[in-house]
């Protein structure tokens with residue numbers, strides 16, 4: 215391990231579990247075993263606050279995906295998991311949530327070291343919220359119901375029967391590695407599916423700890439499998455694998471399109487949770503302090519690496535200056551530093567490539583807009599980008615239309631309700647949006663007209679295990695979380711019996 219990372223770890227009292235995990239390279243998890251499989255080599259895992267290598271991960275091969283899918287298939291076709299009493303599955307999932315809570319600090323440390331996340335928010339938003347989702351979905355295990363349909367007048371008795379869809383393939387991103395894995399895992403497990411997950415090669419570590427916890431909780435072998443490796447190899451072979459029954463993906467719109475085509479070639483059912491460029495529409499009567507806090511939580515939290523971040527701010531002209539001021543005051547106080555620092559509000563970007571991409575957008579903003587905050591970038595080996603606010607005029611500009619995935623907020627003025635709805639909906643994306651006003655009637659009216667999967671009123675990015683999440687248009691389709699997700703991991707059979 216590089217001296218700078220050793221010194222970084224020594225500055226904070228990390229758990230012994232984290233130290234020992236970093237000493238041993240994570241392996242693939244297939245059929246209940248940690249194996250090297252057919253891995254062709256390793257990939258360095260880079261710690262973003264120092265820019266130095268912290269671990270290595272195995273580069274799995276296509277044959278590892280085949281082995282993992284075969285294990286998941288056996289576990290589904292012959293194993294106890296889909297066949298056990300639903301309340302037995304429920305108990306195991308609650309035990310797994312207990313274990314996540316027991317090891318929450320360790321999981322948060324690993325997630326922070328892998329992604330650069332600020333440890334405090336990471337503990338809450340990444341780890342504990344994932345355990346909460348597991349408990350929420352565990353409760354559904356005993357509540358999967360079909361229905362009877364009365365066609366007795368024709369001399370028949372009919373009912374529907376819900377059954378687990380089968381083997382679920384999941385491809386997860388690097389911005390919320392464990393959390394998005396749980397977004398896929400919890401519902402699938404509750405109803406009795408089995409699963410193969412391919413994690414992002416940038417952030418593979420928390421899934422490995424989670425795999426150990428699934429063993430400890432008593433999830434049978436083959437039910438949950440993890441194959442690390444490159445997207446273009448492991449990810450592509452999982453997406454197009456004829457042995458999976460459902461593919462669920464979170465990531466970029468471009469990759470989502472490719473995996474979607476691959477899945478459709480096999481008639482594999484599909485959930486795509488893709489990019490966003492979510493608008494915040496702020497009317498003159500809005501609570502601007504709440505708005506500033508909303509931008510902190512949504513745009514700058516997680517260094518802007520959040521698909522539903524409210525990164526397009528439309529401020530009514532009457533509160534334009536006041537809105538900008540309150541945001542600059544609030545966000546300017548954020549502590550941008552290394553993620554393990556307990557006082558960290560915002561850590562570095564996940565990778566040098568992501569930092570460079572964000573800097574290119576900021577450079578564009580310097581030329582084509584007016585920088586109101588940030589933009590100057592810290593030196594040093596870590597992948598830091600300061601919180602940035604840029605005034606723009608042209609709604610068609612790439613800074614206003616493209617997903618930057620960094621701590622960069624663009625602000626534009628508007629005058630009328632119709633105008634802001636037009637501006638907000640003028641995007642290829644449709645993941646989320648928010649309305650900020652003291653008038654309930656206006657809030658509801660505007661929320662009805664915003665074309666997005668989630669609309670928040672006087673808040674942004676308030677997520678809950680019970681609320682479905684997923685977009686429209688180039689933000690994808692299908693839902694994670696909420697009871698709405700269950701249908702995506704179930705198949706419905708219509709049964710009719712002659713009386």
Ligand SMILES: NC(=O)C1=CN([C@@H]2O[C@H](COP(=O)(O)OP(=O)(O)OC[C@H]3O[C@@H](n4cnc5c(N)ncnc54)[C@H](OP(=O)(O)O)[C@@H]3O)[C@@H](O)[C@H]2O)C=CC1
Nearest residue numbers: 386387413414415444445449450465466469488489521619
């Ligand atoms: N909606 C969201 O939450 C996310 C959006 N993004 C957006 O995407 C941009 C680029 O990030 P990037 O890491 O490239 O995101 P990707 O969409 O490429 O990565 C998401 C997942 O897909 C995998 N993957 C990559 N290529 C393929 C493929 N051909 N077939 C199957 N799976 C594949 C990745 O693996 P691997 O990492 O190994 O390549 C990762 O596990 C970001 O700047 C951001 O705008 C990114 C992440 C999450």
Ligand SMILES: CCCCCC/C=C/C(=O)O
Nearest residue numbers: 390393464520521522675
């Ligand atoms: C406060 C936002 C939490 C988002 C958690 C998961 C994000 C998923 C995504 O970006 O796709």
